[in-house]
Amino acid sequence: MDAVGRGDERLLHRGPDFTAYRVIDVIVDAYFDLLDEIETDIEQIEEEVTTSTDIETLERINDVRRDLLSFRKQVWPAREAIGVLARGDPKQIQPQTEKYFRDVYDHLVQIVDLTETYRDLVSGARDIYLNTVSQSTNEVMKMLTVVATIFIPLTFVVGVYGMNFTDSPYNMPELGWAFGYPAVMIGMVIVVGVLLAHFRQRGYL
Helix, strand or coil: CHHHHCCCHHHHHCCHHHHHHHHHHHHHHHHHHHHHHHHHHHHHHHHHHCCCCCHHHHHHHHHHHHHHHHHHHHHHHHHHHHHHHHCCCCCCCCHHHHHHHHHHHHHHHHHHHHHHHHHHHHHHHHHHHHHHHHHHHHHHHHHHHHHHHHHHHHHHHHHHHCCCCCCCCCCCHHHHCCCHHHHHHHHHHHHHHHHHHHHHHCCCC
16 A cells, blocks of 8 residues: 555556555454454453352443444355456456465455354354353342242241230140240241252252
8 A cells, every 4th residue: 555655666566456456455354353453352351250149240232233234244245246356357457467466365265254253252152252241140139039038938937926915715826835935036046957958959049
């Protein structure tokens, strides 16, 4: 590109088709640099998705996906156009210049393949992120279920012994027992201990 900007006579002597090749070749080489940057972003994302559930990680994944989609929309038509030039269909392309366009076409094929590969990697990273979020949510729900299961029998006991009806032969006789309150508390502790042991045995804790 610099040579073209300086008006390099060697380019002009070889014809406008060769000059066009050099311009396109520089642009295609820049595509590789861009893909290298995207690859670095993907590697960082792959390291984050297994441990982080931050929304920023998902935003980075979506940003890279959009970049790849936009890049793909540019590269695919360019590959087809350079393929036409590489075959020498336009009469403006000299036979000795076709091999240079074929080289550029090969580079574009590599770029398209890399783009598709990176899109698959980003899609995989997104799936891993969603699975990590789902697993984290499941762990939270499991813990909430354990806590709720422990407090349900305690709430039932408290509710039953909270019915302080008086002056009836059908009332609970233990309400008048001197050790009624300590006995209920000990019973509740035993219930909690049994449930905790059960959940630990099942691997919930």
